Amino acid sequence: MQTKTTQLEIIENLHLKSKPVGDQIPFGTVMTDYMFSMDYEEGKGWHSPKIEPYAPITLDPAAMIFHYGQTVFEGLKAYRTADDRILLFRPDENFKRLNLSSERMSIPPVDEKLILEYLKELVSLEKDWVPGTKGTSLYIRPFIISTEPKLAVSPSRQYKMMILLAPVGSYFPGGLTPVVIHAEDSFTRAVKGGTGMAKTAGNYSAAYQAQAAAKEAGKADVLWLDGIEKRYIEEVGSMNIFFKIDGEVVTPAMNGSILHGITRKSVIELLESWGMKVSQRKIAIDELFDLYEQGKVEEVFGTGTAAIVSPVGELSWKERTMKVNNGEIGELSQKIYDTITGIQNGSVEDTFNWTVEVE
Structure with a gap:
């Protein structure tokens, strides 16, 4: 498949899921058809960005995330307007904060502008998943985990970044009820x-x-x-x-x-x-x-x-x-x-x- 962003590989999903309807979507339980991932290796940097079908991932049991919890994440949303446009809300601030969190957790920073382009490509591909009912949105979860298989206590030399998408309704069941x-x-x-x-x-x-x-x-x-x-x-x-x-x-x-x-x-x-x-x-x-x-x-x-x-x-x-x-x-x-x-x-x-x- 062709992509507007060079370097980014897109793997087509041939088995698309049915989409939920209405505003009663349990928060964070329904995932879209695609996800983004890229890897980091010391000496090589961040590499191999791709959008691929949503699926489980495989990690070595010794992957450091399981043992020392070296991980960061973000949360932002995409919204559908009345005239059918898709808007992200302050995504640059989210990736700035992601790097701030990464610095504290000894995780290498990402290129904030490039990641935003990758995210836009992912959301564009999944725009039919952005619900239009009042109070709904497409929740976006970027995260980074340490993946080096090693039990020594030290920062990992390998990482995986992923972005998941999930259509959501109100976070609190009562909505704006105090x-x-x-x-x-x-x-x-x-x-x-x-x-x-x-x-x-x-x-x-x-x-x-x-x-x-x-x-x-x-x-x-x-x-x-x-x-x-x-x-x-x-x-x-x-x-x-x-x-x-x-x-x-x-x-x-x-x-x-x-x-x-x-x-x-x-x-x-x-x-x-x-x-x-x-x-x-x-x-x-x-x-x-x-x-x-x-x-x-x-x-x-x-x-x-x-x-x-x-x-x-x-x-x-x-x-x-x-x-x-x-x-x-x-x-x-x-x-x-x-x-x-x-x-x-x-x-x-x-x-x-x-x-x-x-x-």
């Missing part, structure tokens, strides 16, 4: 100097116990506090967190253990363009509850690629509970959601040049 979360003061997700700022697998599996306990208690997710004092707010398991306090929007400052969220960055830029005051600072959980009791906490919401904006209706910590905005979505949260999703699906003018069209 969620209930719990501030975790026992387990630790990350500390400054660790891997909290990297999008790497261990950060997520280390959170499972706390998330399971929260869900048993009827909570949707966990709000993580700092790993030293268990006092300063960091982020939710799948989202960065924002608070509208007495007319000002506050979000925890980047401190080395918080993920550099691309939706977070977009929300800050959007709010500032509206003339709103946004503070990125340390905020203590007890300070937040004191402000709530003074009637100053007006809205709480999380942001991330999967959910975009997820309003928080209730937050608990120790024996204290705050009900936010009567458990309803706030005016600002709704406006942010409508604007960002509108830019993503082409119904709102993209004055920030955040979207990239796939031909």
Whole structure:
């Protein structure tokens, strides 16, 4: 098959799958017909990029990913507009963050511009998989794993990068219904100097116990506090967190253990363009509850690629509970959601040049 991007091999899939319909698509369970892969070898660099039929891969049992967890990943989306165009949302930021995570995990960087071209080629080939129902999108999962077969504790000299695609509906079953979360003061997700700022697998599996306990208690997710004092707010398991306090929007400052969220960055830029005051600072959980009791906490919401904006209706910590905005979505949260999703699906003018069209 011919390709617009040189070097890239495309292997035709002769057994295409049927595509799901509607918006009830379980998140991340249905994969498309094709996937992208390329390999790295020390002394040779990244090589052999190809788009091939989606299928299992084979790895040596001694592949270092199985033993030392040297891996990074990303998450972004493609959207179908009303006039049938396909748009990516800030993909350059995702590949920039991928390289930031790779640096922390001792993984060689990729060429960000070239990978974006490969991704556009993959999405173009799979554009029929981009759903058009409101609230749906094509989730994109780039990742890198260490593949050298060696049991010595050291960075791998061989890697594989892959990109998977999956049509998805809403991340939270309730959509924009405000969620209930719990501030975790026992387990630790990350500390400054660790891997909290990297999008790497261990950060997520280390959170499972706390998330399971929260869900048993009827909570949707966990709000993580700092790993030293268990006092300063960091982020939710799948989202960065924002608070509208007495007319000002506050979000925890980047401190080395918080993920550099691309939706977070977009929300800050959007709010500032509206003339709103946004503070990125340390905020203590007890300070937040004191402000709530003074009637100053007006809205709480999380942001991330999967959910975009997820309003928080209730937050608990120790024996204290705050009900936010009567458990309803706030005016600002709704406006942010409508604007960002509108830019993503082409119904709102993209004055920030955040979207990239796939031909």
